[in-house]
Amino acid sequence: MKKLIALALGTAVLLSGCGGSADSDAAEKYGSATLKLYNWGEYVGENLISDFEQEFGVKVIMEYFDSNEMMYTKLQAGDAYDVLIPSDYMIERLISEDMLQTLDLSNIPNISNLAEGVKQLPYDPDNTYSVPYFWGNVGIVYNHNNVDPADVEKQGYNLLLDTDYKGKLYVYDSERDSFMMALKALGYSMNTQSESEIEEAYNWLLQMNDTMDPAYVTDEVIDGMINGNKDIAVVYSGDATTILAENEDMSFFLPAEGTNLWSDAMVVPANAENPLLAHEFINYVLTHDASYDNSETVGYSSSNQEVLDEMSGADGIYAQNEAYLPRTEYAKDEVFEDNPVLKQKLAELWIKVKASH
Amino acid sequence: MKQYRTMALPYIVWMAGMIVAPMLLIVLYAFTDKGNDVATIRFSLENFARFFSDQVFMSVLKRSLFIAVITTAICILCGYPIAYVIANRSEKSKLFWILLITLPTWINMLVRTYAWMGILQDEGIINHLLSLVGLGPITMIHTSFAVVLGMVYNFIPFMILQIYTSLTKMDKSYLEAASDLGANRIQSFLRVTLPLSIPGVISGITLVFLPAVSSFFIPKLLGGGQYVLIGNVIETEFLTSGDWNFGSAISLVMAIIILFSMYLTKKADTDPAANGKENA
Numbered sequence: 001m002k003k004l005i006a007l008a009l010g011t012a013v014l015l016s017g018c019g020g021s022a023d024s025d026a027a028e029k030y031g032s033a034t035l036k037l038y039n040w041g042e043y044v045g046e047n048l049i050s051d052f053e054q055e056f057g058v059k060v061i062m063e064y065f066d067s068n069e070m071m072y073t074k075l076q077a078g079d080a081y082d083v084l085i086p087s088d089y090m091i092e093r094l095i096s097e098d099m100l101q102t103l104d105l106s107n108i109p110n111i112s113n114l115a116e117g118v119k120q121l122p123y124d125p126d127n128t129y130s131v132p133y134f135w136g137n138v139g140i141v142y143n144h145n146n147v148d149p150a151d152v153e154k155q156g157y158n159l160l161l162d163t164d165y166k167g168k169l170y171v172y173d174s175e176r177d178s179f180m181m182a183l184k185a186l187g188y189s190m191n192t193q194s195e196s197e198i199e200e201a202y203n204w205l206l207q208m209n210d211t212m213d214p215a216y217v218t219d220e221v222i223d224g225m226i227n228g229n230k231d232i233a234v235v236y237s238g239d240a241t242t243i244l245a246e247n248e249d250m251s252f253f254l255p256a257e258g259t260n261l262w263s264d265a266m267v268v269p270a271n272a273e274n275p276l277l278a279h280e281f282i283n284y285v286l287t288h289d290a291s292y293d294n295s296e297t298v299g300y301s302s303s304n305q306e307v308l309d310e311m312s313g314a315d316g317i318y319a320q321n322e323a324y325l326p327r328t329e330y331a332k333d334e335v336f337e338d339n340p341v342l343k344q345k346l347a348e349l350w351i352k353v354k355a356s357h
Numbered sequence: 358m359k360q361y362r363t364m365a366l367p368y369i370v371w372m373a374g375m376i377v378a379p380m381l382l383i384v385l386y387a388f389t390d391k392g393n394d395v396a397t398i399r400f401s402l403e404n405f406a407r408f409f410s411d412q413v414f415m416s417v418l419k420r421s422l423f424i425a426v427i428t429t430a431i432c433i434l435c436g437y438p439i440a441y442v443i444a445n446r447s448e449k450s451k452l453f454w455i456l457l458i459t460l461p462t463w464i465n466m467l468v469r470t471y472a473w474m475g476i477l478q479d480e481g482i483i484n485h486l487l488s489l490v491g492l493g494p495i496t497m498i499h500t501s502f503a504v505v506l507g508m509v510y511n512f513i514p515f516m517i518l519q520i521y522t523s524l525t526k527m528d529k530s531y532l533e534a535a536s537d538l539g540a541n542r543i544q545s546f547l548r549v550t551l552p553l554s555i556p557g558v559i560s561g562i563t564l565v566f567l568p569a570v571s572s573f574f575i576p577k578l579l580g581g582g583q584y585v586l587i588g589n590v591i592e593t594e595f596l597t598s599g600d601w602n603f604g605s606a607i608s609l610v611m612a613i614i615i616l617f618s619m620y621l622t623k624k625a626d627t628d629p630a631a632n633g634k635e636n637a
Contacts, residue, residue: 069597173582175597209583215499216582229479340599347598352413355585 026057030277037062037281038071038081040264042219043134043300045293052284058277066218067174075099080271082278085133087264089176092123092338094267100129101268107279110286115305117328118263122335130265131282134300136237136326137261137333138177139254141244143231149251156255157185159232161204166212170224170233173216175350176336176343177260178205181234184257184332191337198345205353216354225250236262238300240323245299252323258332263303301326383612386605404606414590414607421587422614424501425570428508432565433558435509436516440557441550443517444524455521458514466511470578473510477503477579499581507579508569516561523557524550559622567615587611 026033037049041064049060063081065071068090075084075094086094094100105111111127118132140159142152146168152159160169160181171178180190182201192198208214217224222239224230226246235243240252266285268278284290291304295311301324302308308325311318318324327333390401408414443454461469476482477497487493497503527550535545573588580586587607594604 067597069599073596073599214583218582227480344598344600347593348600351585351590351593352411354583355413355417355590 026277030058030274030280032274032277033058035060035083035274035277035281036081038074038084039064040085041066043085043264043298045290045295045297048285048290048293051290051293052281055284056277056280060281075269078271080273081269082272082274083281084267084269085264086267087336088121088123088262089336089338091130091265091267093340094269095124095129096338099270101270101272101275102128103131103268103282104279107276108283108286110283113286113288113291113304113306115301115303115308117301117308117326118265118303121263121265123338124265130267131286132263132265132303133285134238134294134298135261135263135303136301137254137259138172138180138234138236139240139252139259139323141225141233141235141240141250141252141323143228143249144251145249146231149253152251152253153256156257157181157234160185160208160212160214160234163211165232168231169212169214170217170221170230170235171208171214172221172234172236173218173354175346177234178350178353179346180260180336182208184255184259187257190258190260190334191339193339193342198342198349202349202353205350206356209353209356236300237323237326238298241301241318241321242299244321244323245318254327256332258330258334259327261326261328261333261335263335299324383605383608386602387609388606389602391600391602404603405610407603408607408610417585417590418587418610421570424505424508424576424586425566428505428512428569429562429566431505431509432513432516433561436513436561437520437554437558440517440520440524444521451525455518458517462514467574469511470507470575473503473507474498474578477506498579499584501580501584503579504576504584507575508572511575512565512568515564516558519561519564520554520557523554527553559625562622563619566618570615571611 024033035058037060039062044062049062052058053060065074068086071084071086072090072093075081091100105127108131111131114127114132115135118135120126121132124130140152140157142149142159147159147165151162151164155162159165160171171181179198179201182204183190183192183197185204186197186200188194188197188201215224215230219239221233221235222242225233225235225243228247228249233243237252240250244250244252266282268275268282272278285294286304288304288306291302291307292310294300295302295307296317302311310316312321312325313319385398387404388400388402389398390403439458443451443458446454474481478484479494479496479498481498483497484494487495531549531553532545535549540548571588571591573586573592576584576586576589591604591607591611594600594607
């Protein structure tokens with residue numbers, strides 16, 4: 001036993017010794033050899049971090065959040081990170097509150113790899129503050145053995161009010177996504193500020209809650225649908241990609257009423273301690289290999305055009321997967337705008353929907 | 358005596374900084390309206406009005422109290438016999454059983470709750486075993502059953518330990534006296550042991566009821582998103598809507614309910630214990 005401990009200690013010393021020499025080079029170049037990354041859980045390629053660490057002789061500390069709001073709360077409390085990966089509307093808010101640094105695009109030459117679908121996004125058209133990481137839509141995954149595809153196409157989101165499928169659906173537990181679906185089903189903009197439209201959407205959701213017995217879930221939806229526990233789920237296209245890849249009974253549909261065209265992008269907060277290394281990391285993520293690794297592991301759509309084409313192309317790993325390539329240039333699809341007042345209202349209405357039974 | 362008082366000073370500073378100050382902040386948030394900064398504070402009762410006038414929040418509050426009462430009751434009903442049996446075993450065996458009872462609490466509560474998710478799921482261990490004998494599947498996850506089970510499982514060690522302690526502290530000569538005076542075992546249990554162990558039950562109730570009424574991750578994980586208790590509402594107000602004022606108001610209402618129930622149990626504690634001593 002003692003020998004084993006000695007061996008372990010020896011290895012540890014050896015390893016830290018190795019790291020030490022690389023660290024000092026990197027520390028000289030970037031000011032510090034540590035990158036603090038704040039990311040969603042299960043949202044990075046399996047080798048990306050270790051490859052980046054090895055190539056640049058640095059250490060990456062990754063922490064996870066499970067909602068944009070949680071990230072925002074921590075950031076506001078003064079926690080310092082070098083790179084964050086929030087969503088569109090949250091980036092809009094961070095920009096408006098001066099919480100981000102402008103990016104020096106000359107240090108991010110790989111920005112030229114960006115996919116067409118994530119260029120000139122409304123919240124940051126010139127990539128002044130952000131560089132897209134993953135993107136996609138929100139759509140309906142359904143089991144085509146138990147749900148008539150004609151019903152899905154005809155009803156769109158109103159499928160979720162069709163009592164033939166009572167007790168068979170998963171709904172994503174987030175006020176933004178649930179109200180998006182209700183507002184779109186009613187033919188309204190998901191960025192509406194009209195009280196009466198929101199009221200109608202609230203009633204739509206109440207009706208769903210009361211008549212359909214839905215299960216409100218977050219990431220459990222992926223395993224649930226892979227195991228075929230339910231027949232219908234409203235999910236992010238990236239999760240749909242994973243579900244479709246694992247269960248061939250499942251199909252994906254983007255309702256004609258329109259959907260949310262979302263993107264998550266890398267940003268550098270104003271209080272970042274190592275902005276130089278942050279730029280290096282952002283540039284690295286845009287390389288072909290890193291982006292391929294990301295998209296292969298996580299299943300979300302790459303922000304690198306070459307990778308996107310390769311994966312969805314005839315020989316690609318997602319060639320037959322209708323969820324992988326996001327729908328673009330569709331007039332009824334929208335990007336979320338930041339509106340804290342509306343958001344707060346929806347959050348409260350959503351918990352009331354869930355609590356009312 | 359005086360020099361000891363100065364030794365308590367660090368503790369008082371700690372209490373002021375870590376307990377009193379956050380509580381005061383919650384009170385301040387609860388009684389002010391949105392968009393305050395330090396410069397402009399506007400007091401208002403709007404947060405409370407909003408909470409109490411809303412049918413949905415009231416039913417959530419009722420459901421939370423109901424679940425907490427059920428959990429506490431089950432903890433007493435199951436915990437008391439367990440504590441009684443353990444307290445009457447030999448010294449060595451007592452230690453072993455108490456170790457077994459406390460063992461799960463060495464592991465993080467969140468991890469243990471995730472484990473229950475795996476056990477109760479539709480394709481979990483129980484349903485897998487049932488399918489082997491051709492039964493099921495039974496839906497257990499995302500039901501009240503799962504939530505109460507998760508709470509009882511997590512909180513029952515507190516109840517058992519409290520009752521066990523009061524039972525072992527009890528002077529055994531009372532029981533001898535009772536049997537000398539002709540009481541049978543049931544009578545001496547009901548008139549000696551039970552009243553003397555009530556303080557343990559009372560502190561057990563406090564330790565189980567408090568976390569049960571405010572728990573938010575057990576209903577979230579085992580009850581699913583559709584199982585909303587008051588803790589989940591508070592969590593949403595702080596983390597998702599970012600309405601700290603309203604969240605603080607609800608927290609304050611809960612704190613008052615809890616204080617009041619502690620006062621009630623404390624009162625119940627002093628009465629029967631005194632009676633018990635008279636009877637003994």
